Amino acid sequence: METTRVEELLDSLPDNENGVYEAGTGERERHIVIGRDRVIVVPDELKRIAVETDHNIETVTFDCPRYWDDKDLSEMSIYINYLRADGEPGSHRATNVVVDETDPELMHFDWTIRGHVSAVAGSLVVLVLAKKTDSTGIERNRWNSEVNREMYVSEGLDTIPEAMTHMPDVVEQLLLQLNNAKDSALGDIDDKKTESLEEVADTKTEALSSIDTAKNSSVEEIVNTKTESLSAVSTAQTNAVNETNSAKTVALEEIGEAKTDAVNAVDTQTNLTNFVKSHFNLLRTGKVYTVRVPLWETSQTSNGEKLDDNAGLVMLPSTATEHRQDDYESIPLFKTYDCNAVVDEDGKRYITAMKGDANYRDTGAVDVFVLGMSYYEKYWIEDGYWYYSRTDTPREGYTLAVECKDIYGNDQGFALYGKHVAGLVDGIPYSSKNLIPARHCSGRTDGLSTGISYNGNIAIFKAKGNAHYSGGMMCDYKYAITSFYLKYAVIHSQSVMAGCTNFNVQFRTSIAETNTNRVVLTNSEAAKFPVGAYVSIGDGGSTTAPDRATFVCHNKAECVQILAKEVYDDTHTAVVVDALFDTTETTWITSFHWRSGFSDLIKGRDGCPCQNVSDLTSGIYPICIQGIELMVGGYEVVSNAILDIVDDGEYFDVYLTNDCSKLTANIDAIKQNYTKLTVRIKRPVGAGGWKYVTCIVIDIENGAIIITSYGENGSGSNSGFADAIYFDASTSGQREILLLGDLWCAWFSGLVCLFACSGPSYARWNFLSRVSING
DSSP: OOOOHHHHHHHHSOGGGTTEEEOTTSOEEEEEEEOTTOOEEOOHHHHEEEETTOOSOOEEEEEEESEETTEEGGGSEEEEEEEOTTSOEEEEEEOOOEEOSSOTTEEEEEEEOOTTTTSSOEEOEEEEEEEEEOTTSOEEEEEEOOOBOOOEEEOOOOSSOOOOSSSOOHHHHHHHHHHHHHHHHHHHHHHOSSSOHHHHHHHHHHHHHHHHHHHTSSHHHHHHOTTSOHHHHHTOTTTGGGGSOHHHHHHHHHHHHHHHHHHTTSOHHHHHHHHHHHHHHHHOOOOEEEEEEEOTTTOOOSBOEEEETTTTOOBOOBOSSOOOOBTTTTSTTTOOEEEEEEEOTTSOEEEEEEBTBTTOOOBSSOOEEEEEEOOEEEEEEETTEEEEEEESSOOTTOEEOGGGBOTTSSBOSEEEEEOSBOEEETTEEEOOBTOOBOOOOBTOOSSOOOOOSHHHHHHHHHTTSSTTOBSOOHHHHHHHHHHHHHHHOBSOGGGTOOOSOSOOOEEEOSSOEEEEEEEEEEHHHHTTSOTTOEEEEEEOSOSSOOOTTBGGGTSSEEEEEEEEEEEEETTEEEEEEEEEEEEOTTEEEEEOOOOTTGGGGSSSSSBOSOSSGGGGGSSSSOEEETTEEEOSSSEEEOSSEEEEEETTTTEEEEEEOSOGGGOOSOHHHHHHHSEEOSOOEEOOSSSOEEEEEEEEEEETTTTEEEEEEEOOTTOSTTSTTOOEEEEOOOSSEEEOOEESOOTTOGGGOSTTOEEEOSOTTOOOTTEEOBOBOOO
């Protein structure tokens, strides 16, 4: 194999001067070299890349092989992505990519160190990225170097106070966005060589003109003016800039206009999605987090052991009043964010806004997802224990998680999970705040009863726009469950957080009131309704308690929050809610599901919206894991898998698909097009009922958790998983998969609770779902 110029350069360097060579001009220059193994080699004298607060002083040159599998990197956009010591990411677009004059296999590009790079002293993580997008903004080629952690910014001293603590100077930030927009626009234009040439040329001219005009307008003066408060600049494209001179005001206005024009020519969803991927790539550490749990025959304990980089880490769930110890919240593999996202008709997922962005929304007809980095996982059994392990980089024996794969089966760089239980907006399910959970409710005429079930979810969620929208998938729940096991090293989830699983309360008032916001109960009855919980108030003219499945249970006030409790007299207390209605002596108040958005009340990403730590296991409050809201009072329907009763009722075969465009209610099509898992669920002989789980299998390849054993001697609500599976006595047919439990299942509930006695089209008030775009 012919030796490349890059390899010759690396081989020819002395050990103490790796990465330095004589340039063709004869003038000695220092270069950073990227080898054929993608490793970035930095000479010792360049490892200190800057002194704190340096700006536009140091420029370093990179040498990189030009061709990779016949792909010409010199024709792609080249970025130097970096992560500062304080965790702040950044990106520099190399604008002067040139092919070497003597070796056409080699290319060079420069990186001028700006103030945002050197704003914080400490280590610098660097990765070089090359990418190419087509005319629609879809990324077609992407190449990454290995991550380099050798460079650093040494400590300096700046006598002028800096306002830049977490974000770069506002003008630099705008310029960076303009440069990215300009480059994306140029990439789009260059790729449209045969389509609408005249229109493309006009777009290119307009984008370049607007951007260059803005960049040339007094921006350098703004960027270099360190005596000016950033807070004034960052809030001030219109009013606070009055503290500066008129030239700066004009410059900012022109930048804003140019940015708007340029963004119109690019796919902003693609830009943000790619930024998130690059950001996560910079944060990857290669660390491994493992939990070990004894098999039932080894020990009936619910406690496991944290191993590898997981050892010694502490996790305590937070409440509405206390942020408790969470050693995982700063670990990139476990850190999550809230975002808006969509999936297109091809199944490609796009992040459209991050919480904190001006265009981020969390209410109404919009979907909120929990965003985390992609990960690799492993499950195995050894010496009487089962193990689950997770890492953020490819590793022998580990598999990329199902929900982290793009449409080609490659690592998409991130994962998205529906944050909330779905509620209806104009009849369409959404994952946003303050929504009543969508479910079946008979007797109503407002169109808000929906058939949440395995069969029903196929049409319900496709109505969001395409076949890749679905209800919650098995892999979504697998992520939440395995995250819990890793962080708490406990498989009895209700011993940590019980969820809304023991809140089955209904009482009738004996005191009628008009135009009121309260229901008067006896003191003992009112004590069962905590402030903050949700109830429905209904009146069907009967002294018999109404079924939650009927609208008469909700016709006065549906799923409203308890705001307070007031003393009525010595023997009665008024429960105050956020609604107005009349009450009679046949008005009932009934405990109900929690609305979406309760996680805003919790001080951490894990926990419950309760006031006291003791209430975490009360069975009244829903839970949050990794920012995902769960156990709100109803089961959740798995929307990509079905159970088939076989062998005269002796077993369940499990059929699953991770391509939601294949979802169907037809059992013959399911058997033909879904994956039949190798693990089966043995069913009890004779009558069904609740049986406590003693063993599970985590199917990494398909993204599923399957119960394989239950009802063993000694199993119960305080041993092993302490969750139960419910069977009926049927000997044929199919069953939908209902997880987690509901508000009256009490200690049968938990993260691996499975209700397996409902046909695939059966819908009830306590069958809920969530939005997924992972199929």
